[in-house]
Each structure stands twice: as structure tokens, then as C-alpha cells.
Amino acid sequence: VMSPQLRDAMGSAATEAASAIGYLGAGTVEFLLAEDRNFYFLEMNTRLQVEHPVTELITGVDLVEQMIRVANGEPLTITQDDVKINGWAIENRLYAEDPYRGFLPSIGRLTRYRPPAEGPLGSGIVRNDTGVFEGGEISMYYDPMIAKLCTWAPTRGEAIETMRNALDSFEVEGIGHNLPFVAAVMDHPKFIAGEMTTAFIEEEYPEGFEGVTLGDVALRNIAAACAAMNRVAEIRRARISGTLDNHERRVGEEWNVALQGQDFDVTIAADHDGSTVRFADGTEIRVSGDWTPGDQLARMTVNGDPLVMKVGKVSGGFRIRSRGAELKVHVRTPRQAELARMMPEKVAPDTSKLLLCPMPGLIVKIDVEEGDEVQEGQALCTVEAMKMENILRAERRGTVTKINAAAGDSLAVDDVIMEFE
Known part of the structure; x- marks a missing residue:
């Protein structure tokens, strides 16, 4: 949707806003774009954004270097006319969030962490900004972002295909992560057609992400x-x-x-x-x-x-x-x-009378006691993980028969917090 005219208009609005307040340094102005192509100011971040590698890949400008030089009192080494756009770039954020569990945080040890090689891949280029390593621990105390996987190519279609191959080559084991979801987005018709909106997940996965069914x-x-x-x-x-002779x-x-x-x-x-x-x-x-x-x-x-x-x-x-x-x-x-074909299918166990911990985390508070009758939607407990508190609520009416955890306990995924009659 980004035409040269729209890009110029947004750029002018952003620089006018920065000039009006005498702002000096790196900054990012965000806008919301409506269906009629009008755009509206959302916010300004007084720093580089997570998406800055996309700009660097299509312009060749090292934004981090420019930010440091300006902070050191040096003038910019480029003018606006020096900034040329070449090709297309895409960024996918790899998060320690489990898309099969409503994108809840996941923690644990990275038993395998092998990003795709940076550099040329097919007709494009792969870049991966990361700060973790194989054998390292993803804890509950920090942001869940693991890496920013970026691809560049001369055309949007080639950039998407390069990203697909890079995602398929990205090996992560030991934690839940969103690689399956972002890989699904790369193949989604709305993304391919450039018709994404802020309601994408709500509209396309109303019951939650359940994986991809291949054609x-x-x-x-x-x-x-x-x-x-x-x-x-x-x-x-x-x-x-060790096999018998003449019996291959x-x-x-x-x-x-x-x-x-x-x-x-x-x-x-x-x-x-x-x-x-x-x-x-x-x-x-x-x-x-x-x-x-x-x-x-x-x-x-x-x-x-x-x-x-x-x-x-x-x-x-x-x-x-x-x-x-x-x-x-x-x-x-x-x-x-x-x-x-004659083997019976294994039936999944019935967990409808159990409250299972949906993520690794810390029990902050238990809101009920044994013997309490709870109603649908009632708060049962609070679990904290990765800087967020998650309130777990009753899915139906019932009576609490047993509580297996207390405030201060650290639980793993699917640990039983409480049981119901």
C-alpha cells in the first residue's frame, strides 16, 4: 500500500513533528493508515524501533552508527536526498511464545538453537539479529523476543520466498516459540496480497492458532x-x-x-x-x-x-x-x-476438571479456597511470566476440591494448580 506519495507525506509529517518540539536524535514516528489512505498519528518512540533492520536493508544506511554519532554531537553524514530505496525487506520476530497456547510465554533451556546462515540465500539476503545461544536459558524475567530474522530481495515476492526458506531452516528446540505461526503468515493469501490489517489474527484465527493444514x-x-x-x-x-553372512x-x-x-x-x-x-x-x-x-x-x-x-x-x-x-x-x-489401519486410536485424557498451568511461571496469588463454589469467568489465580501477570479464570461452574499450589510456587507447563468436582 505504500506509494511514493504516501511515503513522502508520512515522512514530512514525522520530520515536522520532530522539528516542532526541537527533537534531536534517533526517533520513530508511528502512524495508522485507514482504508481511504488517510493516516493518523499514533505515537513517537524516542529511539530506534525493533524494525530498524528493515530500513537498513533497503537503504544501506547504518542507523545505529548515525544515532551514536548524533548523540556524540556530530552532524549527520547524509541528507534526505542521499537515502535511496532498493528492493524489499521483511522482518519476523522470533518469540518465546507458544502460538498453540494463545501466544503465552514459554521458558526453558535452548537445547538446540541454529539460525539460518546470514548472507546470500537464493535471490535474497538473510540477516538475523539475536542475543541468545544454544544451551542458554530463556527465563521468566525478561522480554520473550529471541531474534529478529530479516530477509532482503529485489522484489517483494522474492523477499517472501527467501523468508520462507530461512524460517524453515531456523532450528529451535527446548521451548515453545512462534516459528510455526510466522511461517504460516508468510503463506497466507492476505499477507501475500498485501491486505493485512491490525485485525488479522482476530479475523483469521478466531479460535486460536492450531497449526497449518497443508494443501x-x-x-x-x-x-x-x-x-x-x-x-x-x-x-x-x-x-x-553383525548380520549373518548371505542374509542381507x-x-x-x-x-x-x-x-x-x-x-x-x-x-x-x-x-x-x-x-x-x-x-x-x-x-x-x-x-x-x-x-x-x-x-x-x-x-x-x-x-x-x-x-x-x-x-x-x-x-x-x-x-x-x-x-x-x-x-x-x-x-x-x-x-x-x-x-x-486396524490399530485403535489413542484417546486423550480428560482434563476438564483440572486447572492446568498454561505456561511456566510464578504463582502470584490464589483467589479461591478448597470447598469454594466458583462461577464461569471467576478469577482463580494469577500467574506471572515474562513481565506479565496472567489471570486464570473458571471456564464453567464448579466446586474446588483440591488446591495443589500456593503463592510463590514456580510451575511448569501443565502442572495441576487445582482440581474441581
């Missing part, structure tokens, strides 16, 4: 990649040392891949350059890559396009995370798949 093309690409990866793993298992197990070509409630019968034809995975309906997908068992990041090429997946191990397959989706992918022989 048929993306699902088949992942199924084909996992079938090829499973073949590599099976060959390694077949060649394990042969790896078959026919497999069944089950994921996201669907399953596909496939046949794999492998050669030195990769594998051709043929589906029962005749569709063929070409897969190549250098993934080996144990690698937690798979950089594959599927029908000539890059596919980056975070890979974990589950019984009989893989835990795959890509493009905001988290999948359990089971790769089985036809006979194993036939037997698996």
Missing part, C-alpha cells in the same frame, strides 16, 4: 521426500554390521506414506542422482538431496524446487516441520500399513 501439492512433496529419506535410512539399517535384507521399492490423515501408496525408483517417487494415480515426483539419518535439517530438491524440513524421529517414520506445519509421517511397507 495436496505440498503434502505430496513432503510425502515423496520422506519416502526417499526412508529408503536411505532403510539401506543403512540393512547394512548394519533387501530394501523394497513399494511403500505407504501416511501423514495429515491421508496415506499414499508409492513406488521408488532410485539412481545416482536421486529418486523418482511414483504415486498410485501416476503422479511422479523427482527428489534429490544429501540428507543422511541423524540429520535434523533436510535440504531437499523436489521437482526442481527447494524443500527445507526440520526432521525428528518417531517410531516408523519422521516428525517433520515445514511451512508452519508439524507432521508425523509414517513410512511403512504395504503389509505394515494394512495392519496399522
Whole structure:
């Protein structure tokens, strides 16, 4: 929506406001843009904003350097005419917030923290501003922001695609985080079309974020990649040392891949350059890559396009995370798949009579006592985490039968705070 005319008008309004009060130093003026393209003053922050890398990437101006020089009494080394805009930049904030739990804070140790490499990626550039490290602890006492992942490219579409690949390459384990959500936004039609508003989350995820359901093309690409990866793993298992002489197990070509409630019968034809995975309906997908068992990041090429997946191990397959989706992918022989369809589904435990701690945090206050009858919406307790106090309320009418925590207790996710009749 940002035209040159709108940018000039906003810039003029911002500098006039700063001049009117004699402001000196770095500062950021924020505006709200209405549907009719009129804009309105929101606030001014007397500092650089979290989004300053976007400006630096498209202008080549080091704003931090300029801020320090001005604070030191030096004049600006540039004029407004020196500021030229080149290409597009996008920033995603990586937060220690769990989107599956209403973006509540998450704390813990970063058991794995591997950002994508900074520098060229495809047609774009990756930049990652961060202050954490693998093995470090995310505590309840500080802001939950972990990193600012930025991408630049000549066009908006290329910047988005670079960001998608960078997000898929970002490995974070040990805490809940919002990578799945921001990855989902990068693929959302409203974002791609540039039709985002401040009501985006409320309108698009009214029941909360529940992950991404992949379309048929993306699902088949992942199924084909996992079938090829499973073949590599099976060959390694077949060649394990200590087997009987002349009893080498042969790896078959026919497999069944089950994921996201669907399953596909496939046949794999492998050669030195990769594998051709043929589906029962005749569709063929070409897969190549250098993934080996144990690698937690798979950089594959599927029908000539890059596919980056975070890979974990589950019984009989893989835990795959890509493009905001988290999948359990089971790769089985036809006979194993036939037997698996007969297995009963595990029923989730009933927690409707328990108040579970939704985040790691400190119990600040318990508002009820054992034996109290509570009403829907009544405050039960307050949990503090990452500079915010969260009031937990009753979802329905009931009687408190047991309280398992007290003010001052530190709780983990899903610890039982109290029980109801």
C-alpha cells in the first residue's frame, strides 16, 4: 500500500513533528493508515524501533552508527536526498511464545538453537539479529523476543520466498516459540496480497492458532521426500554390521506414506542422482538431496524446487516441520500399513476438571479456597511470566476440591494448580 506519495507525506509529517518540539536524535514516528489512505498519528518512540533492520536493508544506511554519532554531537553524514530505496525487506520476530497456547510465554533451556546462515540465500539476503545461544536459558524475567530474522530481495515476492526458506531452516528446540505461526503468515493469501490489517489474527484465527493444514501439492512433496529419506535410512539399517553372512535384507521399492490423515501408496525408483517417487494415480515426483539419518535439517530438491524440513524421529517414520506445519509421517511397507489401519486410536485424557498451568511461571496469588463454589469467568489465580501477570479464570461452574499450589510456587507447563468436582 505504500506509494511514493504516501511515503513522502508520512515522512514530512514525522520530520515536522520532530522539528516542532526541537527533537534531536534517533526517533520513530508511528502512524495508522485507514482504508481511504488517510493516516493518523499514533505515537513517537524516542529511539530506534525493533524494525530498524528493515530500513537498513533497503537503504544501506547504518542507523545505529548515525544515532551514536548524533548523540556524540556530530552532524549527520547524509541528507534526505542521499537515502535511496532498493528492493524489499521483511522482518519476523522470533518469540518465546507458544502460538498453540494463545501466544503465552514459554521458558526453558535452548537445547538446540541454529539460525539460518546470514548472507546470500537464493535471490535474497538473510540477516538475523539475536542475543541468545544454544544451551542458554530463556527465563521468566525478561522480554520473550529471541531474534529478529530479516530477509532482503529485489522484489517483494522474492523477499517472501527467501523468508520462507530461512524460517524453515531456523532450528529451535527446548521451548515453545512462534516459528510455526510466522511461517504460516508468510503463506497466507492476505499477507501475500498485501491486505493485512491490525485485525488479522482476530479475523483469521478466531479460535486460536492450531497449526497449518497443508494443501495436496505440498503434502505430496513432503510425502515423496520422506519416502526417499526412508529408503536411505532403510539401506543403512540393512547394512548394519553383525548380520549373518548371505542374509542381507533387501530394501523394497513399494511403500505407504501416511501423514495429515491421508496415506499414499508409492513406488521408488532410485539412481545416482536421486529418486523418482511414483504415486498410485501416476503422479511422479523427482527428489534429490544429501540428507543422511541423524540429520535434523533436510535440504531437499523436489521437482526442481527447494524443500527445507526440520526432521525428528518417531517410531516408523519422521516428525517433520515445514511451512508452519508439524507432521508425523509414517513410512511403512504395504503389509505394515494394512495392519496399522486396524490399530485403535489413542484417546486423550480428560482434563476438564483440572486447572492446568498454561505456561511456566510464578504463582502470584490464589483467589479461591478448597470447598469454594466458583462461577464461569471467576478469577482463580494469577500467574506471572515474562513481565506479565496472567489471570486464570473458571471456564464453567464448579466446586474446588483440591488446591495443589500456593503463592510463590514456580510451575511448569501443565502442572495441576487445582482440581474441581
